[in-house]
Amino acid sequence: MPPTDGVTPHPTQEITTRTDTRDILANARRDTEYYGLDDYLIVDVDSHHVELDSWPEIVDYLEDPVVRDIAHQLVLNWPQASHLALHNHMAGLTLQDVAGRIPHQAALAEPVAETDVHRDVTLVRRAMDAMSIDVQVVFPQPMLEIGLHPHPRIATQLMLAYNRWFTENILGTDSRIKTMLGLPFEDPDACLETIRRYADHPDVIGFLVTSQRHTGVHRNQYMKVYGELERVGMPIGFHAGPTWGDFMTSTMNRFLSVHAMSFVTCNMTHLTNWIINGIPERFPGLRTIWIESGIAWVPFMMQRLDHEYLMRQSDAPLLTKRPSDYMRAMYYTAQPLEITDMGLLESTFRAMDAEHTLMYSSDWPHWDFDVPGRIMGIPFLSAEGKRNILGETARRVFNL
Template sequence: MSKRDSLSDIVIVDLDVHVNDTPTELAPYMDMPWRKSLEHVSNVPWRYLSIPGYSPNFAENLPLWPGGNDRLTVETPAQMKKELSDMNIDIGILFPDHLLGVAVLPQKDYASALTRAYNAYIVDKWCDKEQGLKGLIMVAPQDPEGGAKEIEKYANEEGIVGIYLPCSGLDTLWGHVKYDPIFAAAEAAGLPVLLHAATTLVPHFPFNLHQYETFFAQHSLVHSFSMMANMLKMIETGVPVRFPKLKICFTEAGVSWVPFIMMRLDKEYVENRRDIPFLEHPPSHYIKKFYYATQPIEEPENAKHLIQLMEMYEGENTTMFASDWPHHDFDHPRKVFNMPFSPEVKRKIMGENALRFFDIDATGRRNKFKVGSTAK
């Protein structure tokens, strides 16, 4: 393969772009009586990612400052496709905006109804409406059985390529056996799961965030702490052993935390292996098989240090580009592409690893639906 040294020369898959899933958009897809609530909430004053009764955000308690990307929403598939194409991004994996906080909602039936409405909305209005826009089925952690049914319902929907596991304000960490119906359904459907966090202050893990006085401090830790906590729970309960074909990705936490947790867990495994006799290998064996999205990518003074960190968890084949478009801290593809990786590794991280992870071709088409497939 010839050397490629331009963004326009390679396939770029973006693991994390966000649609503006407002109450107005979701209301037509919502079950009664919850639809009446969304129609009412549509008229309630709200701030970005903070809508009372819909996307409660307990982190909005600090002074706001200008900076970053100043337009924070994308309204239509055509707009999303154009903006991604302007950055040479070929395929975008769609996450919600407001429903990043669905895990903090206390009512099981309401949370589950919201995820059903979102899934119907994302398939109807977004997935494949422009080439290369692919969706994720959202499950409510409050309702694992209902989440499994949603996965089964959309398993053969070509525009859907994975399952979104909300982590922001999550009370019971992913990995707990109560979530086994979700993992079993995802594995059976051949769809990977992607964990995604967002900044919020809640009285459970990582609970100490409420002690920080600045967004600088809160945002520095919340995503990586959330991913470490959920990964540890998955290791502790043997998720990668019990569901060996399930692909798992950790998003929006960067990657520098991965070598730390990997080495720390291997040390504990040597000393406390009797606690987890079902693990057939040290934790690092499984951690190296998980996948990781780059955003927000760390930017050490010496860029080679980041490459060394990736080498520690053998990330050449498991690290995937993500931008977090259009949020304030999004990463342009250049930020990762310009790191001093070899041309081969750049191709892998910017797109090839994601094509394999989602089992899609370079246009975003699921391989199970290629010509001649009988999947449908």
């Protein structure tokens, strides 16, 4: 961490939903100056905006006239539900604001005077400028739960509507703002349509599966989706999310417990199906990214899957090497970076070849976000490794 001697930190303040992003991130400038971050390419591979703030706009983009009419009726007749119409956002997850003490991500309600662009563009710019970020990949936030929607048709329509709204209102206004568009994974044909519709968009740099879902990613119906992504040369990302509704998490009585487990177990499940069913062998040119699961689970999965595979290779006939070898050929984002034990962190970095597979992410504006200085403060990283993690690996993965 940068020294504090002789440095005047930003004054302590109460943070509310209306606090300006630039005030919340004011101390990030200290890292920029100390580490010389303006001389680095910094690509933030995972950040968010709160799409429910714009939900009445988004439902206007619903293509199915019946679903669109239902949404409009809910917005019109149920004002208290106008920012949740047809959504499956789980109310219990609002406990992540710690009884209102960390409220910023509950809504981004800070004043915005600029009118030449959508307010979300202004908010993203404020965060990028404060953290010295050159390129920021922006995702939705509550939409990360869309894979658990009880109505697949509505889930598909919501994802398609959000993608249209985002590409038409947010992208194209600032060349630094990029995205991996969410795939309507309930419908493989709609996934294909999405890829073909947006693959040539200059600010769409990949496609995303929201990981919190009860779907086997190895099913044959998805092979045409992965083949199309490989053909157009665009990566696929699996973005983890929280849920209190699974059998295991439903036994937990604290949000801390749910957050610690559910963000990890969903991607562990998908990665296991992905590797054991030979997806990397079938699509060797498809770049795969595991997002917002931290990295502490990676060496565990390497050891566990290698151990099981060596005893039951007949269960994975497509594999030509150990599961850990496939894992070292994939990519991971750094947030939340488990940094409580530097020795364990160094072992994790070594196991996953982090200097070539790990990509910086802030996860802004979530309560547990990481600024770029978090990477610069890791003592065992080489100078080249820091540059790779902060931006150079992302440059290669996304063809920036």
